Amino acid sequence: MSTNQIKVDALVVGGGISGMQTALDLGDQGYKVAVVERKSSIGGKMIDLSKVFPTLDCCSCITTPKMSATAHHDNITLLTYSEIESINRDGNGFKVQATKKPRYVREDDCTGCRSCELVCPLEVSEDEHEFGRTSHRVVYVPFSTAVPQKALVDLDHCLFCGKCIQACPSDAIDFTQQPEPVEIETRSIVLATGFETTPINAKKEYGAGKLRNVISGMMMERLLAPTGPYGRVLRPSDGKMPASIAYVQCAGSRDQTLGVPYCSRVCCMYAIKQAMLLSGALPLAEITIYYMDIRTFGKGYEQFYQNAKAMGVEFLKGKVARITEDENQNPIVRVELIDEFGKTRVTERQHDLVVLSVGLLPGGNPQPKFGVPVGEDGFVQVPDYNVFPAVTSQPGIFVTGAAAGPMDIVDSIMMAGAAASSAASYLEAGNGSRKEAQRQPERSVEYA
Amino acid sequence: MAERVNPYFLKELKKYGDVRIEECFNCGNCSAICPLSTEEDNFPRRMNRFAQLGLRDRLLASKELWLCYYCGECTKTCPRQADPGEYMASARRYAIASYDPTGLAKLLYTSPVLSVIFLLVLAVAIGLFFFQASAPMDLQTLRLFEFIPSALIHNAGIIAGVVIVLAALVGMVSMWRRTFQALGYPKGTRLDWWGAIWKAFGVEVLGQLRYRKDCESSAVNKPWYAQKWFIHASMLWGFLGLFVATALNYLLELLSVKATGTWVPLWYPIRLLGTVSGLFLLYGTSLALLRRFRKDDTSYEKSTFSDWTFLALMWLAGVTGFLLEIAVYLPPFAWSYWMLLAHLIVVGELLLLAPFSKFAHAVYRSIALYLWTLKPLPESEQASAPAAAD
Ligand SMILES: Cc1cc2nc3c(=O)[nH]c(=O)nc-3n(C[C@H](O)[C@H](O)[C@H](O)COP(=O)(O)OP(=O)(O)OC[C@H]3O[C@@H](n4cnc5c(N)ncnc54)[C@H](O)[C@@H]3O)c2cc1C
Ligand code: SF4
Ligand code: SF4
Ligand code: SF4
Ligand code: SF4
Numbered sequence: 001m002s003t004n005q006i007k008v009d010a011l012v013v014g015g016g017i018s019g020m021q022t023a024l025d026l027g028d029q030g031y032k033v034a035v036v037e038r039k040s041s042i043g044g045k046m047i048d049l050s051k052v053f054p055t056l057d058c059c060s061c062i063t064t065p066k067m068s069a070t071a072h073h074d075n076i077t078l079l080t081y082s083e084i085e086s087i088n089r090d091g092n093g094f095k096v097q098a099t100k101k102p103r104y105v106r107e108d109d110c111t112g113c114r115s116c117e118l119v120c121p122l123e124v125s126e127d128e129h130e131f132g133r134t135s136h137r138v139v140y141v142p143f144s145t146a147v148p149q150k151a152l153v154d155l156d157h158c159l160f161c162g163k164c165i166q167a168c169p170s171d172a173i174d175f176t177q178q179p180e181p182v183e184i185e186t187r188s189i190v191l192a193t194g195f196e197t198t199p200i201n202a203k204k205e206y207g208a209g210k211l212r213n214v215i216s217g218m219m220m221e222r223l224l225a226p227t228g229p230y231g232r233v234l235r236p237s238d239g240k241m242p243a244s245i246a247y248v249q250c251a252g253s254r255d256q257t258l259g260v261p262y263c264s265r266v267c268c269m270y271a272i273k274q275a276m277l278l279s280g281a282l283p284l285a286e287i288t289i290y291y292m293d294i295r296t297f298g299k300g301y302e303q304f305y306q307n308a309k310a311m312g313v314e315f316l317k318g319k320v321a322r323i324t325e326d327e328n329q330n331p332i333v334r335v336e337l338i339d340e341f342g343k344t345r346v347t348e349r350q351h352d353l354v355v356l357s358v359g360l361l362p363g364g365n366p367q368p369k370f371g372v373p374v375g376e377d378g379f380v381q382v383p384d385y386n387v388f389p390a391v392t393s394q395p396g397i398f399v400t401g402a403a404a405g406p407m408d409i410v411d412s413i414m415m416a417g418a419a420a421s422s423a424a425s426y427l428e429a430g431n432g433s434r435k436e437a438q439r440q441p442e443r444s445v446e447y448a
Numbered sequence: 449m450a451e452r453v454n455p456y457f458l459k460e461l462k463k464y465g466d467v468r469i470e471e472c473f474n475c476g477n478c479s480a481i482c483p484l485s486t487e488e489d490n491f492p493r494r495m496n497r498f499a500q501l502g503l504r505d506r507l508l509a510s511k512e513l514w515l516c517y518y519c520g521e522c523t524k525t526c527p528r529q530a531d532p533g534e535y536m537a538s539a540r541r542y543a544i545a546s547y548d549p550t551g552l553a554k555l556l557y558t559s560p561v562l563s564v565i566f567l568l569v570l571a572v573a574i575g576l577f578f579f580q581a582s583a584p585m586d587l588q589t590l591r592l593f594e595f596i597p598s599a600l601i602h603n604a605g606i607i608a609g610v611v612i613v614l615a616a617l618v619g620m621v622s623m624w625r626r627t628f629q630a631l632g633y634p635k636g637t638r639l640d641w642w643g644a645i646w647k648a649f650g651v652e653v654l655g656q657l658r659y660r661k662d663c664e665s666s667a668v669n670k671p672w673y674a675q676k677w678f679i680h681a682s683m684l685w686g687f688l689g690l691f692v693a694t695a696l697n698y699l700l701e702l703l704s705v706k707a708t709g710t711w712v713p714l715w716y717p718i719r720l721l722g723t724v725s726g727l728f729l730l731y732g733t734s735l736a737l738l739r740r741f742r743k744d745d746t747s748y749e750k751s752t753f754s755d756w757t758f759l760a761l762m763w764l765a766g767v768t769g770f771l772l773e774i775a776v777y778l779p780p781f782a783w784s785y786w787m788l789l790a791h792l793i794v795v796g797e798l799l800l801l802a803p804f805s806k807f808a809h810a811v812y813r814s815i816a817l818y819l820w821t822l823k824p825l826p827e828s829e830q831a832s833a834p835a836a837a838d
Contacts, residue, residue, distance in 0.1 A: 281774045319527065321480030336477075336490060338474075344493070346479055346480050346487055358649060
């Protein structure tokens with residue numbers, strides 16, 4: 001089986017924005033690249049976002065073309081719904097074992113027509129992107145802009161009624177599919193495994209996830225996205241349009257009780273972004289952001305913040321200590337407010353909806369599989385960050401994006417460039433052994 | 449008003465406990481989580497600031513220091529793990545030492561070694577003082593107060609009492625002046641002096657209302673009799689009860705109704721009050737010692753030497769007192785007499801050191817609670833006061 005043997009110059013692990021950009025940068029330079037993505041679609045966190053700060057560009061409109069470009073690039077092989085099992089150094093390169101999880105749909109045959117979805121009698125909760133706010137059929141195409149546009153079957157819930165098999169015009173459904181081992185031979189690896197967000201139940205004082213009208217920033221992204229579950233912003237408990245929305249900043253970062261001393265860098269900006277979008281979606285709503293410091297460090301970010309202020313978003317200095325709720329499930333925040341004259345007041349304020357500006361946590365520990373150490377913060381360690389921002393301590397293994405630390409999209413894309421160029425230099429130097437600094441004859445370079 | 453900044457203040461505070469408040473980044477989580485913080489009188493964050501900025505005088509003028517019962521909620525939730533609860537406790541120790549002009553409190557708080565020496569020397573001194581005046585032990589009938597004459601005990605007690613009260617008064621006046629000024633009521637504001645007495649001493653000091661109602665969060669898993677407020681109240685009520693019983697006893701002697709040491713049955717009202725109070729004291733101190741030893745609450749995790757000695761002395765006072773009471777109902781033994789001496793030594797130490805030890809918190813906390821409950825009279829009764837604005 002030829003598909004189960006892949007030989008490439010670079011293996012990119014993770015198909016988020018940073019992984020896709022690395023793959024594209026390397027692919028454009030003529031290197032052969034494989035992208036292994038654990039989920040059924042590439043796109044990472046970015047494809048779930050509503051709009052991006054600080055330009056307020058539509059997120060799908062930026063991400064989807066990148067996803068297609070990655071999928072259709074001649075030099076890029078895409079393996080979605082796949083896991084890396086093991087990595088072994090082999091001479092100057094690596095031998096990687098991966099597994100393609102069964103979709104129960106033959107990828108080569110499926111056209112994404114969704115006829116199967118229409119006939120499937122059962123709906124299950126959509127947890128991966130929509131936090132259970134909506135549902136999908138047991139056989140489903142992950143979402144409307146998923147790449148690849150191929151169906152998969154959630155076998156745990158399947159009734160085996162066979163309706164989809166009958167409906168499928170290209171006979172793609174195959175319940176007998178088994179996990180498929182894939183062997184990847186590569187000369188370099190780029191980790192682009194991204195991040196996870198602070199779980200909504202992490203903090204007892206914030207209701208431990210039990211308060212229905214306390215949601216995470218990621219959930220708000222979905223409520224604001226045009227492709228979101230309701231198509232507008234409604235609060236979870238009763239579907240009411242919230243008239244007063246509060247943001248709790250640093251809800252999961254800069255908090256040693258949660259073991260996260262660092263700042264997650266993006267949550268100030270995404271809260272401001274969401275506040276602006278909410279001002280458009282719910283013009284009458286009052287929006288308050290409770291913060292310790294507003295960190296708007298990037299190009300155009302400070303102006304973005306000032307614009308939000310000018311739009312009437314209320315910024316109050318104080319760390320929310322506790323969130324409770326009243327009998328109508330309206331969240332109540334308790335906070336010490338410190339005004340510009342240093343006068344302080346401990347007060348409780350009621351809102352209709354509270355959004356926790358959750359932080360960015362490491363997506364997983366790459367140490368056991370990749371042998372790449374992580375720093376104290378749990379993100380992939382970069383020994384010489386100032387000079388070689390994408391080079392890990394393992395020769396031939398590079399890192400990009402939020403896998404290396406909290407990072408926004410702009411930085412993730414820039415780092416992707418850095419990772420691609422570090423990887424290319426490494427490949428140019430001859431698989432990392434700098435003595436042998438000649439071109440590898442088998443590599444095909446195509447200049448456009 | 450110019451404020452003097454003391455750059456060594458934080459360093460000084462660190463001698464009084466595990467102070468790491470320099471870690472604080474002023475988020476205000478602690479003040480908002482604190483069950484005792486109110487809209488206006490909020491703490492501990494503002495107190496943290498005083499330490500960070502070297503504003504010693506402001507700290508010493510803060511009644512808020514004493515409104516904290518150290519429930520530990522702030523410490524548990526502080527995002528910087530700056531331990532604001534322990535800082536508040538240390539700042540209270542510092543304040544006791546600062547209000548005391550003799551320097552004894554500072555010594556007792558900052559040097560365990562010197563404290564031990566001091567306590568031992570004092571114990572020997574008190575022991576010798578009573579022992580040199582003792583009569584031979586009567587092993588036929590128990591005559592405790594002939595062994596050590598009750599008049600000597602009473603007179604020594606009164607003299608010690610006067611000294612203690614004077615020493616305590618110096619500290620109390622010092623604290624009162626600073627904290628009252630910090631309330632910032634304009635000159636001429638008429639305050640509800642009388643109303644505050646009941647609220648502060650009745651409801652808060654005796655009733656322990658805020659400790660009871662608001663500080664329970666850390667003790668949710670404990671039955672009421674094992675909660676911190678009840679342990680604290682047991683000690684407080686026990687101590688006050690014993691104090692009253694002793695005073696009444698002396699009063700009866702002065703009135704020639706009953707001489708000290710006259711045998712009375714267990715149900716004799718004053719004896720009964722003493723017994724019940726003793727039980728409370730013993731219960732409270734035993735549990736406090738046990739829970740401190742087990743460190744089963746945030747506030748018990750960093751006990752200092754002064755915490756231990758204060759509790760140990762109270763506990764010993766209770767134990768020796770009870771053994772003495774049992775002795776009264778038994779045939780006379782030599783140990784009964786020795787027990788009296790031991791009891792006098794322990795109680796003597798406890799009382800003599802009151803203004804300089806953790807004991808002093810009782811007065812300072814009371815003043816703070818009084819100032820906290822002290823509010824201006826309603827608008828209508830302010831009329832006669834001169835205009836406050838200028
Ligand atoms: C609520 C919220 C709003 C945001 N809004 C903005 C914004 O407006 N503008 C902005 O610039 N930034 C924003 N960000 C930040 C932005 O999401 C990140 O900068 C960006 O997603 C990082 O991309 P990435 O590719 O590094 O990681 P990810 O997007 O996390 O992608 C990582 C990919 O790797 C896959 N993966 C992980 N582990 C493995 C593995 N072991 N094997 C295979 N695949 C794996 C994951 O499934 C995922 O697809 C926001 C973040 C949040 C939480
Ligand atoms: S599995 Fe068949 S019916 Fe379903 S989307 Fe693919 S081609 Fe269409
Ligand atoms: S970016 Fe803002 S909200 Fe996020 S951790 Fe940093 S300061 Fe807190
Ligand atoms: S919670 Fe901690 S960091 Fe925040 S103000 Fe209080 S002591 Fe400082
Ligand atoms: S220990 Fe408890 S009472 Fe004291 S300041 Fe902290 S939260 Fe308030």
